[in-house]
Amino acid sequence: MNGAPRFLVVDGYLKAAREELAAGGAAVAGDLYADMLKQASSGSECDIVYPSDPDAGLPTGATLDNYDGIAWTGCSLTVFDDISEVRAQLDFARACFKAGIPGFGSCWAAQIAVVAAGGKCAANPKGREMGIARKIALTAEGRAHPLYEGKADVFDGYISHVDEITEMPEGAVRLAGNDFTHVQSVSVDYLGGKFWGLQYHPEYDLHEMARLTWCRIDKLMELGFFKDRQAGEDYVALLETLHRDPSRTDIAWLLGIDDDVMNESYRRTEVRNWLKHLVLPTMAERR
Structure with a gap:
């Protein structure tokens, strides 16, 4: 082992949805997240798993304990739909919490973590938030949270979603919001694991x-x-x-x-803070 983190990236998109994005010239979400993590942590390794695919699983011989951080991408599914692809991801999220591996992610990621821990999501009555999320403001808890070290109290971020977090589970803390979406970021402690989730997308440009x-x-x-x-x-x-x-x-x-969105280093402040304050300390404890 080279001492750098090994990450698992969870890309929840259906295969057809991944193909649609690729046909339009967009990067597949899992690849986009893996590239961001490798850039943020020199020498790190990333495996990508697609839990919506039939017979999906970890790479041969791997277990969750082989990873130092688990990052979830966005996804075009709806977390409160009772379908097998969603149920499988909720079960997997609970397993990740129970394994104690630090979690992070964007959009769908925050929602899946909250619902897996007992919270709720629903369609935002204001409709779709698209393009740039304006004036995301840190809560008092967010201003004191290591996720936002070096971040301004108010900022913009890339966004694309319809659903939103509506009910926080025990062990969750709202860290940011704006006028359109009450929960723009969240910290979830559940089953011994920690997850820092954003509704917006630092991986986009x-x-x-x-x-x-x-x-x-x-x-x-x-x-x-x-x-x-x-x-x-x-x-x-x-x-x-x-x-x-x-x-x-x-x-x-x-x-x-x-x-706020054009400066890549600033846009990805939260990713570096997750590595600095959660992934690396947990690695030191586990190794």
Whole structure:
């Protein structure tokens, strides 16, 4: 063992949904998360598991105890749907808690952790929060939490979701929220394990947001985000142009985008803090 963490990335998307994203030019969620973790922790290793696939399982010979951190991606499933793919992920989340391996993740990840621990989620009555989550504000608990060391009290983040956390389980603490979504981040202690979850997406960049928007244009038109397809394609083009040329302050001004989302290091502050304050100390105890 090289002393660097070994991560398990849990990509809950159905295979068809992964293929749809890839066809639209978006990175598969598991690959995107693995790349982020490897960048944040030099020399680390990542395995990816797809629990929605039939006969899914850990790599041959691996157990949860082989991992130093478990990171969950977003997912297009609905956590309160009583279907086998969701039940399997809830069971797996409980097993991860029980194993005591530090957990982290985005969007679906926060929801699955909360529901696995006894909380509840529901469709947000305000509808879909898409693109940029504005004015995410830390709670008093969030301001004191190691997850947010070095983060401003108020910030923006990439976002795409309809469901939200509505009832916190015992052992959970709300760390941030905004006017659209009451719970934008959460810490969950359950069965001896700890999970730090975000509703927003530090793994995204402007290009990934553009590709996700492209894949969802028809749905976003129906919801009133774009008046027609051309408007959606124009928006995607602006995101892609700004991604290629961050000096285009005219586009950044037009879209209301700043370093909260464009500065990769700042955007991923929470990931580094999870490593520093949860993964590495737990590794030291276990080894």
